[in-house]
Amino acid sequence: MSRPEFDNFAATYDELLKDPIRDGFAGNPAFFHQRKRDLIRDYFQRNAVDTKRLSYLDVGCGKGELMSLLAADFRRVAGCDPSGGMLEAVQGVDVRVQTDPNRIPFDDAQFDFITAVCVYHHVPVAARAALTREVRRVLKPGGIFAIIEHNPWNPATRLIVKRTPVDVDAILLYPGETQSLLRDAGLPVRATSYFLYLPEGIYRLAGVVEDLLRHVPLGGQYAVFGRRERA
Numbered sequence: 469m470s471r472p473e474f475d476n477f478a479a480t481y482d483e484l485l486k487d488p489i490r491d492g493f494a495g496n497p498a499f500f501h502q503r504k505r506d507l508i509r510d511y512f513q514r515n516a517v518d519t520k521r522l523s524y525l526d527v528g529c530g531k532g533e534l535m536s537l538l539a540a541d542f543r544r545v546a547g548c549d550p551s552g553g554m555l556e557a558v559q560g561v562d563v564r565v566q567t568d569p570n571r572i573p574f575d576d577a578q579f580d581f582i583t584a585v586c587v588y589h590h591v592p593v594a595a596r597a598a599l600t601r602e603v604r605r606v607l608k609p610g611g612i613f614a615i616i617e618h619n620p621w622n623p624a625t626r627l628i629v630k631r632t633p634v635d636v637d638a639i640l641l642y643p644g645e646t647q648s649l650l651r652d653a654g655l656p657v658r659a660t661s662y663f664l665y666l667p668e669g670i671y672r673l674a675g676v677v678e679d680l681l682r683h684v685p686l687g688g689q690y691a692v693f694g695r696r697e698r699a
């Protein structure tokens with residue numbers, strides 16, 4: 469099997485993400501992970517779910533920033549990624565290398581909640597449906613899978629992706645494609661939210677505006693939540 473692509477980027481990953489638009493949008497790159505944490509908290513709050521009793525897996529967790537931010541929210545947190553180089557940065561979390569990128573190294577029906585954040589645009593188009601079915605396998609009945617992706621409807625996102633070295637192979641997913649992936653894998657869509665409209669400084673003052681815009685499909689990124697039926 470060939471060397472995982474992100475092993476080539478792991479040592480200089482944060483440097484490789486630098487971009488004038490991206491850096492101007494957020495004073496601190498941690499903002500991008502914090503926004504995802506807030507979005508996930510918001511989803512569960514809206515559905516009146518107490519996450520403290522739930523288990524959470526981040527597929528394609530990379531350096532594990534989102535897992536760290538959500539560690540205290542869940543009973544159990546775990547991650548996996550094909551790149552051992554990226555996982556070296558993760559501490560204090562059960563992380564496993566995907567020796568086969570199409571296989572998730574956990575048993576069936578283990579998790580209540582799973583995320584894949586900025587992963588699918590690196591997965592070959594022909595492998596995306598099988599990866600989604602594999603996620604469904606490790607999800608408990610009633611569990612939620614959230615795919616978070618760059619939004620190709622946003623011109624700034626497209627420009628940043630075009631010139632970011634780690635995105636050299638990226639094929640972005642339109643929200644409708646992501647919704648179909650979930651649906652076709654037996655994970656009917658429960659919600660779609662668009663976010664990253666406002667730069668960090670404005671968001672911190674007027675985050676409620678982003679909340680009002682969450683159904684408008686122009687945010688820099690979006691999240692689609694699908695649920696494994698109980699039957």
Ligand SMILES: C[S@@+](CC[C@H](N)C(=O)[O-])C[C@H]1O[C@@H](n2cnc3c(N)ncnc32)[C@H](O)[C@@H]1O
Binds near residue numbers: 590
């Ligand atoms: C852009 S990074 C995102 C990392 C992290 N999720 C984040 O948001 O910071 C993409 C990650 O997807 C991983 N990846 C690529 N193909 C994958 C697959 N088939 N299954 C799981 N992860 C994969 C890469 O190794 C890399 O760590």
